[in-house]
Amino acid sequence: MTTGSNESKSRYLQYLEIVTGPLEDKRRYRQYKARIKRLPRNYRTAAEALERYLMLLGPADGAGAMAMYEDLADLFEHSVADGTPIRGIFGEDPVEFVEAFVANYPVGQWRARERNRFTSAIERAAGEDATRQDRTV
Numbered sequence: 001m002t003t004g005s006n007e008s009k010s011r012y013l014q015y016l017e018i019v020t021g022p023l024e025d026k027r028r029y030r031q032y033k034a035r036i037k038r039l040p041r042n043y044r045t046a047a048e049a050l051e052r053y054l055m056l057l058g059p060a061d062g063a064g065a066m067a068m069y070e071d072l073a074d075l076f077e078h079s080v081a082d083g084t085p086i087r088g089i090f091g092e093d094p095v096e097f098v099e100a101f102v103a104n105y106p107v108g109q110w111r112a113r114e115r116n117r118f119t120s121a122i123e124r125a126a127g128e129d130a131t132r133q134d135r136t137v
Contacts, residue, residue, distance in 0.1 A: 071104075
């Protein structure tokens with residue numbers, strides 16, 4: 001629902017984004033999925049497996065996740081164009097690859113908060129001076 005002018009978002013769209021998240025991220029995700037769908041079958045299978053893994057263990061915030069998925073699509077598109085085999089992308093240990101890939105992106109806010117909370121609890125349990133806060137900035 002658009003107003004047809006360059007005014008700021010209508011109240012309806014603002015409310016909708018509060019409930020569903022930014023509409024721009026949804027558009028970017030649909031574009032990413034379309035790019036992956038155009039890959040040759042074996043590359044698409046590998047990209048979808050990596051995406052599934054990242055959905056569980058990658059950045060949790062929308063903007064960070066979308067940057068990561070767009071880079072993933074770029075990686076696979078370039079690999080197809082260059083003729084890089086699947087093992088040439090992932091190497092012998094796919095988990096090592098994905099951990100290195102994810103390290104380039106910010107950790108989602110809830111993960112950082114839980115990591116800090118966990119670290120603080122261990123420090124307290126060990127009798128150490130826990131100066132860390134249980135929340136992220």
